[in-house]
Amino acid sequence: MGDPMEPAERLALTLTSGGMQRMTARVLCALLFAEQETVTAGELADWLTISPGTVSTAIKSLTSVGLIERVPAPGSRREHFRFRDGAWAILMSSQNEMIKIMQEAADEGIDAVGEDSIAGHRLAEMRDFYTYLMAELPAVIDRWHASRDGQPPPGGSSR
Incomplete structure (x- = not known):
């Protein structure tokens, strides 16, 4: 199997051409393609080689439209996020x-x-x-x- 970040980056480009902010699209696609249930903002920043502030801005935007959600992570002091079940229907509703x-x-x-x-x-x-x-x-x-x-x-x- 190939590198999952390649199709993720291609999808991010498509979303950007559709009007989404570039970094928001990249964060969204990283969460969509993640092979783990939840991801921290730090992991997103590392994967995408972007600043934590940029990740934070994208997370706020994606949370506000209902595509991603904060998830409690017992034993971790970091906030965890995941792509939300039912996100596409929630997005269309909003x-x-x-x-x-x-x-x-x-x-x-x-x-x-x-x-x-x-x-x-x-x-x-x-x-x-x-x-x-x-x-x-x-x-x-x-x-x-x-x-x-x-x-x-x-x-x-x-x-």
Whole structure:
């Protein structure tokens, strides 16, 4: 098997091109590809050869959107982190805020240019798309959870 950090770095580049901060993407991918349950900030800094402050900033960002979580580590004075079970669904749930912002931006634009203008038609489509997405996303996430119920996480451990 090859070096797991190669695909991790490739994924980090993809996430960066999608708008994520570069170091946040690298920390996320290091946690995603880690072959251990939990990782310390120091281990992340060593693996990625980046400063502890940079790791700390990335951890705050990833924790706030629900992708990673702090884990108690009995007998250790260092904080441990792990990629969170169900993280992708949690991320999409928290992204509803972004969908709301897009809806509101479309509404503001329509108010400014009028719905019967060319721009207004474009903005109405944008508003309608995000309104539809907002209505459908909870059901999609519910179906995702239902499809996974009863399945132990890969690796056999349960959290």
